Amino acid sequence: MxxxxxxxxxxxxxxxxxxxxxxxxxxxxxxxxxxxxxxxxxxxxxxxxxxxxxxxxxxxxxxxxxxxxxxxxxxxxWNNYVEGWDALVVSFSRFYMNSIIITVLSVIGNVISCSFAAYAFARLEFNGRNIWFSLMMMTLMLPYHIVLIPQYLLFLQLGWIDTYLPLVVPKFLATDAFFIFLMVQFFRQLPRELDEAAMMDGCSPFKIYWAIIMPLSIPAMATAAIFSFIWTWQDFLGPLIYLNDVKDYTVPLALRMFLSQDSVSLYGEMFAMSVLSIVPIFLFFVIFQRLIVQGIAMSGLK
Amino acid sequence: MRKFLAKNAPGYLFLSPWLLGFFFLAIGPIVTSFYLSFTKYDIATPPRFIGIEHYEYMFVWDARFWQSLKVTFAYVFMSVPGTLIFALAVAMLLDRQIRAIGTYRALFYLPSILGGSIAVAILWRQLFSNAGVINSIVELVGFEGPYWLSDPDYSLYTLVILAVWQFGSPMLIFLAGLRAIPQELYEAAEIDAAGPFRKFFAITLPMLAPVVFFNLVLQMIEAFKTFNSAFIISDGRGNPLDSLLFFTLYLYNEAFSFFRMGYASALAWVLLAIIGFFTAIAFATSKYWVHYENERG
Structure with a gap:
């Protein structure tokens, strides 16, 4: 044509x-x-x-x-905000604390564990690398629902229900394959000569990871951290299944309680708390807009 | 032996967190889930093997299963094309050296990033309530607004509209794709006096086919997995009259409201099969409509 x-x-x-x-x-x-x-x-x-x-x-x-x-x-x-903060049985101070703990740990876990895996896939030679890599790519397509029930049963066995462990520990085990994929793409662009020169100087693989790859990969790490933050902050299904005690609730679970209150008079308070709940996401979006846009164009992250 | 270790140890060491996760949180659960789908299991008593009874019941007797399929398919087939059409249309409007493109892009993308949140789901419930914003607009035009949330004929549209509102992320991917189309093609087409429609169908769409394909697969998988907004808008149960009984919602309730873990596992496998089937169709047909630049089409 x-x-x-x-x-x-x-x-x-x-x-x-x-x-x-x-x-x-x-x-x-x-x-x-x-x-x-x-x-x-x-x-x-x-x-x-x-x-x-x-x-x-x-x-x-x-x-x-x-x-x-x-x-x-x-x-x-403005009172809607003041009253909304304490409108439920437990104060929103507590809900924010819970959300912050889970989110911060998840972000740290994701960045560490996914960059480890990505470094192995992109930079290290070992037997079976290609097989593991294609298995990792297959988990990208896997809907969460297929592992949901067995994971729940596993955590139940371990006595982890009503703790934050089921929400946080998987993040330290690189279960978000999207981030591994994103980081592998980024690591592959870095010149291999750097690793080779460092190896000549007797650097260990960990030293290369820590002193060469990581400092050069700050944009990729930041993108993973930002999306990790946004997803964990808004996660609903996980907390819904694993947290039953109101004192452990995250902000999204708390917001849902406004709907079951049946009291018409709490609309203002409900919207006030809804607005507050998306302020962190909004700020992240405004500050890191460029990284977010690039991240999506690169990998189709949502 | 030592050589073998020296070569492999660092790689497997770095891979170990992922390997642990892969075995205990992915492969292990997948196998378990497959086994559970052939058992009756309520957590309190050990699983009892019942063969394919769950699948048989599901397809032959379970009206709610068929209802949940109907709802989910209707949702996917309305929301995915809607989202993609909006995404492409807006991306084409933005794909010029236009002023303030960054601001527009940000404004159009913002709903995508907030759309999955519970806050927005709660907001949506109120927008579509009887005296809500949407009905105020409908009345301005001179009609009487329907009961969006309590009328089973309308309830699904609230979620379709919510999905289309989030066209921002496929739009960003389209924008990147449009940038990659060489401008010379359009200039050549203008020399041949091609009109805008001709240019769209003869240049833009074929050149963009890989990106359309990518977006289509991605959006379809996302749409089949919709949960948060459906949960909030339908009171967690698929109300009204099961008209919002999304497949994921049915699965969630079977597992965590009624503790029918075996049946819910069987449902999960059906969901996997459906997503796999549509992804496979997209891939299988892609060679007829997706041509990558580096091959001869």
């Missing part, structure tokens, strides 16, 4: 024609751009409206939340 369109006997006039077309395109583009911007701005507003609505609902008196599209509260109910 390409060749037939390019196959033009008069090459010089084609080049001139191309230049002319480029000029008209540039002119047309600036005119089109205004419409394009208007259209895009409208689209962005529609996309963002639900989130703005949530923020506005968290600041409105309860009787203004429903039945209107208007976002500006007649008076700001």
């Amino acid at each position: 390409v060749e037939t369109t390019l196959h033009n006997p008069d090459a010089i006039s084609t080049a001139e024609e191309a230049r002319a077309i480029r000029l008209t395109r540039a002119r047309r583009r600036s005119r089109n751009n205004i419409f394009r911007h208007i259209f895009l701005i409208i689209c962005s507003l529609i996309m963002i409206y639900p989130l703005l609505w949530m923020v506005s609902a968290s600041l409105k008196p309860d009787n203004e939340i429903f039945g209107t599209l208007w976002l500006w509260p007649s008076e700001f109910q």
Whole structure:
């Protein structure tokens, strides 16, 4: 297809024609751009409206939340945040503490264990490497639900139910194959001569990992850490299954309790706490936007 | 022997955390799950082998199983094409040297990153409630809004819309793909006086086919696994009238509300088979519609 369109006997006039077309395109583009911007701005507003609505609902008196599209509260109910924080049987201080502990440990676990595995796959020679690698790639496709029940039974046997261990220990065992894949891709781009030179100088594989590979891979580590943070912070199924005591609840489990409260009057508080729960994610997104965008384009992470 | 150790020890040492995880949290559980699916197991008493009884019951007698399949398939077949079409359309709008592209990209992507959270699921419930935002808009246009959350004919659309709202991540992948298309192709097409439709179908779409394929597989797997939002919006049980009984939700309830671990394991294998089947179809048909640049198509 390409060749037939390019196959033009008069090459010089084609080049001139191309230049002319480029000029008209540039002119047309600036005119089109205004419409394009208007259209895009409208689209962005529609996309963002639900989130703005949530923020506005968290600041409105309860009787203004429903039945209107208007976002500006007649008076700001900052109290929703104060009261929402202590609206449930256990304070949100506790829920945030729990979420932070689980998330921080998970991020550390993922970065350490996945970078270990990725280093082995990308840089070390050993028997059976290719087989292990393809097995690892196969677990990428595996839905979590297939291992969910046996994992639960295993942790039940170990007496780990109602502790954070089932949520954290797997992260130290590199169960998120996505991150291994991401890091392998990154490690492979680093020049091999570095390892070889270090090896000549008598560096151990661990020294090479720690002093050469890791410092050069900060963007990949950061991407893995960011996604690990976002996923763990929002994880719902894991805590839902393994945590039964309200005192151990994470923030998402706590938010769900607002729905079973049956009291209509807690809407403002519910939205206030919902907004707070996504603030950390939002901040991460704003600060690390470039790494997130690259991470997705590179590997299709969600 | 020493040579063998010297060669292999570092590799296996670094791989050891993953190997532990792979055996105890992946392969071990997969084998166990397969075995459990042929047993009756309620945790309190040891598993009892019953052969293929679960699978037989599932396919022949279990109306809720068929209902959960129906709901999940309807959801996948509406939300995946919807998401991909929006993602591609917006990506094409953004794929120019346009000002503030970073801001647009961020705004369109934001819902993707927040969409799986419980906060957004709770928000969605309220947007679609009887006096919620969506019905306010429907009334502005002059219609009477349906009971989105309590009418089984409408409830699934709330989740489809939630999925389409998160078109940001396939959009980013499309953007990267569009960047890779050589501009000369479009210039050549303009010399041949090709219109925008012709250019889209003759250049953009074929050149983008690998990316479309990638997004399609990824989104399909994600859609089959949908859980969080379905759980919150359907009160954890698939309400109203099982119209939101997603496959994952049915599985969760069988396992952790009724402790029918054997039956739930059988369900998990059906889910794996379905996802595997569609992934395989995508791969098998890909040679007819996906052409990679480095091969002759």
